Amino acid sequence: MQLSSVSPKLLLQLCISTIHCIFARFFSKVCSWTAGARRGSASAVSAAADSKPNRSEDQDATTPTSVNYHFTRKCNYKCGFCFHTAKTSFVLPLEEAKRGLxxxxxxxxxxxxxxxxxxxxxxxxxxxGKMVQFCKQDLQLPSVSIVSNGSMIKEKWFQKYGDYLDILAISCDSFDEDTNQLIGRAQGKKSHLDNLYKIRTWCQQYKVAFKINSVINTFNIEEDMTEQIVELNPVRWKVFQCLLIDGENAGEAALREAERFVISDQQFQEFLDRHSGVSCLVPESNEKMRNSYLILDEYMRFLDCREGRKDPSKSILDVGVKEAICFSGFDEKMFFKRGGKYLWSKADMKLEW
Incomplete structure (x- = not known):
C-alpha cells in the first residue's frame, strides 16, 4: 500500500490508531500478569473441579445446530484485525472432511x-464447491452458507455449485477504497467494492441469498454505510465489533496486531445508532460473539474462545461430536439470544429473484 495515495484524514487515523496500539499492548501485558496471578491462586480450585464426575450420561448434550467450519487458514488478504490467521496451511482431504460433516x-x-x-x-x-454440494445434495442440510472476501469468486462457480448454496456472505468493512487498503482488505490495486457489486449481481442471477459482514473498527467507525447497504439490499447485514483473540490477532504468538483496530462498546453502539434505520442490520458485540459460535478449525476441532484465545478440543474425527463439543465453550442460550437461528434456507426466504 502506498501511503502517498491515502488521504490526510486516513493518515491521521493511522497515526492515532498506532499510538492506541502501543498503549493497548502495554495494558495487555499488565492484564496478562494479573491473569497469571489469578490462575496460580485458582489452581487448587481447578484441581478439585477436575476430580468431579463428568456430566451424567442421561443429560442431553449440546446440539450442533449451526456450525462454522474454517477448513483453511490461508488467505490472500491481510486484514489487520483477522481473528483466524494463517498459522497452518493444512486442509483435510475431501473424504475426511465429508466424514466429519x-x-x-x-x-x-x-x-x-x-x-x-x-x-x-x-x-x-x-x-x-464439492463440500457445498455434498452438504445440500447428500446430507440434505436445510442451510449451507459461505463467508468470503469475494476476491476469488468466478461466475463459473455459481454455474456449477450455485444451486446447492443458500447464503453467500461477503466481508466488506468500508465503502471507501482507501479505508479498505488501510484495513488490509485488498489485494494489490484490485477494487474490493467492484467485486462486491459484481457478486451481488451473480447472487441474484443464480438465486443465492446475499449477505454482508462488516467488522467495525477504528478506521470505519465514523462511516455512514446506510445508502450503500440499502442499495445492495442483503438479506442480512452482520455488523461485528472488532474482537481480540490471543494468539491470533493479539499477543506475542499472533500474526496480527489488532489492538489499534479496537473500539469501545460505546463507539460500537454509536455506529449501530447511526444505522438504526437499516432493517437488515444484525449487530454482534464482543460479548455476544465470544461463546455463541460453534467453530471448527482445519482439523475439525471445536475452538473454545471463552478465555480470549482459541483452545482446541480433540477432533470430532477421533472422539466424535458428543465428546468434542463438551470442550467447545459453546453457550447455546446466547446462540439463540443473539438470533443465531433464523430463516436460513433460501427455499423458505421467498426472495424475489
Missing part, C-alpha cells in the same frame, strides 16, 4: 457455514 449432521446439525481464511482460495473454489 456427516458426523455433525447425524448429531443434529442443520446449518453449515464454510469460512477461512479465504475458502475460495483452496483448489480455486472447487474443493469448497
Amino acid at each position: 456427516k458426523l455433525l449432521k447425524d448429531s443434529g446439525m442443520e446449518k453449515i457455514n464454510f469460512s477461512g481464511g479465504e475458502p475460495f482460495l483452496h483448489e480455486k473454489g472447487d474443493f469448497l
